[in-house]
Amino acid sequence: MMADYFHRRTVLATLVSLGIGLSGPSFAAPQHGIAMYGDPALPSDYDHLPYTNPDAPTGGRLVMGEVGSFDSLNPHILKGTSPWQLRFLAYESLMGRSWDEPFTLYGLLAESVDTAPDRSWVEFTLRPEARFSDGSPVTVEDVMWSYETLGTEGHPRYRGAWGQVDSMEQTGPRSVRFTFNTDNRELALIIGMRPILKKAQWEGIDFSQSGLGTLPIGSAPYVIDNFDAGRQVTLRRNPDYWGKDLPFMRGQANLDEIRMEFFGDSTVLFEAFKAGELNAIRETNEEKWQTQYDFPAVEAGDVVKSDIEHDRPSGMTGFVMNTRSKVFSDWQVRDAMLHAFNFEYINETMTGSRQPRITSYFSNSELAMLEGPATGRVAELLAPYQDSLLPGTIEGYTLPVSDGSARNRAGIGAAMDLMAEAGWTIQDGVMKDEDGRPFRFEIVLSQGNTEEQSIIDIFAQGLRRIGITPHVTVIDAAQYNERVNNFDFDMTFFRRGISLSPGNEQRLYWGSDAADEIGSRNLMGMKSPAADAMIDTLLNATSREDFLAASRALDRVLTAGRYVIPIYQWNVSHIAHVAELTYPQQIPAYGDWTDWMPNAWWWQSE
Template identity: 65%
Template structure:
């Protein structure tokens, strides 16, 4: 099946226009909001630009996941939850258009107003908004949801609560949030929080609910059936309140969404080949080209679709925990990066067909540029020059090997870096000055054979440096527990980033995550420059300043040598039943988050 990437979303710049009345700046209700400039879709838009408004309703989409689950409440810290429930099973005040870097449009809220500098935001709820049990969505539900998530919910929700100075009901259907910090993104972030039904949780401990309490929301889909650790089925609510909303036209087309869980990727792939699943996302290009020739594809019952995108690469690789003394020294981390023979690994796993991630925001306009920092980027980084690692200002590039298994040149460099950090080979073992061996554990989650092969090849390379590294593969429950507490030396790490990075960057690599458990700062990044660049991103008044701040952040993170990068995915690859269809128009984010479940449909062919 072919696709056309019609255009990149235009990246507009500017600020929200103010309406002047009697010499005073007065806000007025708007149908949407953009991080910079105005939202692209007009007030009378018919639908999102990448949907088929005539898509038929019906059919089942069945996808597989590696792992297990013991909870259906994705809004609390405890338990393992199917990740899709955080997106499919809930609605927020505003909804995102994935064909723009960061713009929101009315969903539960019919309008949004902001202060002159976005120091406050006010939403007006729709009269017709309903939970799945038919009860109305009220301001009381909204306010309860924000306070509960901000104080008892998952860590991802708590940062916002601390930046809300006040929350008040300002009318029958109006709720206003006033912020206590300067942060232009907060007006948008507030619009994206889950809205739950307050009455459901009266007399119930929200924080400890697992399978016994499925959150009641206003989503088009509700949990219909499940078996702990094996499957979850969502059914489309026939009485869904928002079918006629412009934001919802052409979306949520399947009658049923089914998620099946497997112990490893091999079992999942066999289930797909056998027809238990009707869609499968493939990340390995060599496997895509060599193992997707089974009978159903030959008969045309299953088709292969490649989905382009223009989003940043994010970071995928082996994260080194700098909280541990072993990896606190950047020269050790640099040595590990040199010892990791990417070119050889890429050849044996993908036939050298997948490009390497070169920075956290590579493959986008937000990525750091080659060579020394210049202009605004240099200006932002100069105050921190005494603390920055080599390469941040001068320019940094990952080491490149000759592609052979021995990787001699880079291993020599790695040994020299280890010696600079105080380690030498003594009696055939890498040791520090006190004779303590340099040894560490690579923590892996059971089920991903490709990542285990990468780790194993890396371990073999380290043996040539007289370093003893061991791979410890554990189940998903143990893995989650240990990574929440940062109880590892090195582990696999995957963090996607968007075309509009913002407050989530603090959770990913802000210094608060060094001590606070449960953040995504697994590496323990503790850099004043990183915190300052994130603040610059959040307070930028123009698109140009925003891009410069992100490029500066990218330089600090990449030159920090915190993660040894793998390869990136410039296309999404989906094999699926021929009846599963999608529009020709692909959003700028491509196959992202819930694009497949949101806009695809079933059509008999």
């Protein structure tokens, strides 16, 4: 599918260069959607998204569990912890994303999108019928206020794109144009995905400090009905939702109620599901999925086990090392941690070796680095940075593999050698530097995540064999988020999903500019000119060759950087749910991603 997009994009570029029927700004024309490469897959008169059921009935409820707590209902700011689902269920943006295409947006609050051939600007025209949940119209003034406020006072994830906006202006009664100050073809899409809030609601209120006292008003089909601080949030479907007849929304938002219950740990959450207090659960442990979902409700058919496949990259899940911390600033020390982490033994203990390991940030996709030395266009892109790249980036790098035994003798030996090269040796049974100072570091974990804690317990046993006893700190969700946002950790759990069309978010994840920005997602603190350059190439690629080469080169820089200790990947999502909860047979390319569940699901009472 992506190959077709690149082909169409190349043809378009050729026509432009030849001047065939295309001349400057006159080529721009309002469209029903916009794709990163080529044209949207769906025509302007499409009826519904291909992975939704336009005839789905409305009604029923979904009750899901989360580990942790919350102290805010504003998901758009850095302060506090809010339920992650609110960003996707309670607010709308100008454009909506299709999860069956690498990166394509269709009109939602906006009826059309218009952009320059070089995407130096983008213009959106609002639908006249667009309304907030209180019935008031969504105006250009609301849009412009939302963008400026989020870009200056909102969460850091909004600031990168806002910093690349040169101007924002109203161009008509319902139109707004953004002009960019940098060459970044993805910005025309990224800008269309910001949540739109009601300006009048925030007069006299400090947006950046709001918590439980102010419920942001959005235009989405779901509104917050009630909540118990830290314990549960209930969303209800707005019967007067303005966009229920839009092609993009047909077959979506079918459930009357969505409830999120919060629990102290994952064990209690699972027991609540078995007892019927929850009616759906996502299971991420393959061993548990195969061996512990045999309780009476499953055997009676009242609870169904669904396996949801996907085509997206593995992303990265594991334990990140903070290079801002002195103990992990040395790549050899990070490499030693990778050798001491006995994945094969841990995987057998935790999943019965049923789940394959994540081998790189883009593994399980064509975007992943290839085995062996870098060649062709990948080698060309990396060549200017050869002197600053870590060993294995150009020559080829693979993760250490143990013999699967608890002793991990080869891995322990390699770890000791690497620590010695970094200036650390075992003295009186303790790993110390030449001045006799012991090697110490802290692993910070969020309370209730028992699987992560179990993995770290096994890891710590291996570390003790090389004279290292890490300090493991387990704290509640609010404290954990505070510490992680301020990079106050040496090692912590880490998860980054990666799409089929990686772009601007890569700057937030690994870009040098984000390394020192409080609250950024660059938890490892990496500052790599090579990674920055590969991200720039990704963002401005106009050929399939450059796009794939840049992603594969970036994958090499990240993986050989030894920033994260990867664990197992999830190529199939497991969801257990009551039989009444139903989803379409056609699964989108992204599978169970972001808001597919619950938005595409419905309640089948019969």
